[in-house]
Amino acid sequence: MNSTDWDDRYRSSELVWGAPPDPWIVEQVTILPPGRALDVGTGEGRHALWLATRAWDVTAIDYSRVGLDKAATVAARSPRTVRARLHWTPLDITAEEIPDRPYDLVVWAYVHPDPEHRAAAIARAAAALAPGGLLLLLAHEKADSHPGLPVFGAAEVSEALPEDMVVEHVEWRESDPYHGTGTDLAVRARRRRADAIEPA
Numbered sequence: 243m244n245s246t247d248w249d250d251r252y253r254s255s256e257l258v259w260g261a262p263p264d265p266w267i268v269e270q271v272t273i274l275p276p277g278r279a280l281d282v283g284t285g286e287g288r289h290a291l292w293l294a295t296r297a298w299d300v301t302a303i304d305y306s307r308v309g310l311d312k313a314a315t316v317a318a319r320s321p322r323t324v325r326a327r328l329h330w331t332p333l334d335i336t337a338e339e340i341p342d343r344p345y346d347l348v349v350w351a352y353v354h355p356d357p358e359h360r361a362a363a364i365a366r367a368a369a370a371l372a373p374g375g376l377l378l379l380l381a382h383e384k385a386d387s388h389p390g391l392p393v394f395g396a397a398e399v400s401e402a403l404p405e406d407m408v409v410e411h412v413e414w415r416e417s418d419p420y421h422g423t424g425t426d427l428a429v430r431a432r433r434r435r436a437d438a439i440e441p442a
């Protein structure tokens with residue numbers, strides 16, 4: 243799918259992905275102090291909005307302007323302080339530089355670039371992290387109900403990450419039936435701090 247396909251999809255229905263954030267993202271973020279977050283492929287902004295309500299300052303990027311407009315419309319019902327923390331930014335992660343770096347958290351939820359652009363896009367998102375910052379990546383590894391979707395696995399994520407990133411946790415789970423059937427991948431990786439002690 244390209245940005246025009248996504249525009250059409252967002253135009254044609256109410257909320258495509260539903261309003262609640264993904265439970266794994268919630269579980270991972272709830273224990274963190276708020277900081278600056280980048281939501282890659284924000285879509286209708288469910289993670290960006292949830293993060294902003296928890297006091298994170300969020301740059302939410304997507305190449306679908308219809309998706310971003312919809313996200314901003316949903317967020318318009320939120321308190322002014324929450325809205326002020328949301329920065330809806332049209333951007334193609336495969337082709338453009340990420341603004342306002344660095345971030346303490348990068349959320350990448352179900353963004354599936356074409357294989358030839360994927361590694362560079364993941365590397366770019368990860369490189370936007372501050373030392374000590376976290377990447378939380380969710381993806382379909384096996385997507386029975388989305389034939390043709392360019393799925394990917396943990397090895398490709400790990401290989402795409404810059405050398406100063408450490409994969410801390412990988413898990414697989416059944417896809418949320420609301421979004422389709424198959425297997426999802428969840429990866430948590432951290433950018434090393436310059437003063438981190440190397441393992442022996």
Ligand SMILES: C[S@@+](CC[C@H](N)C(=O)[O-])C[C@H]1O[C@@H](n2cnc3c(N)ncnc32)[C@H](O)[C@@H]1O
Pocket residue numbers: 245248259282283284285286287288289303304305306309333334335336350351352353354355
């Ligand atoms: C499956 S939706 C997920 C939306 C959101 N992350 C969520 O979990 O609700 C994938 C989103 O990624 C966006 N996307 C795909 N490729 C992109 C790219 N190259 N640059 C920016 N956004 C992209 C699409 O426009 C779409 O909104």
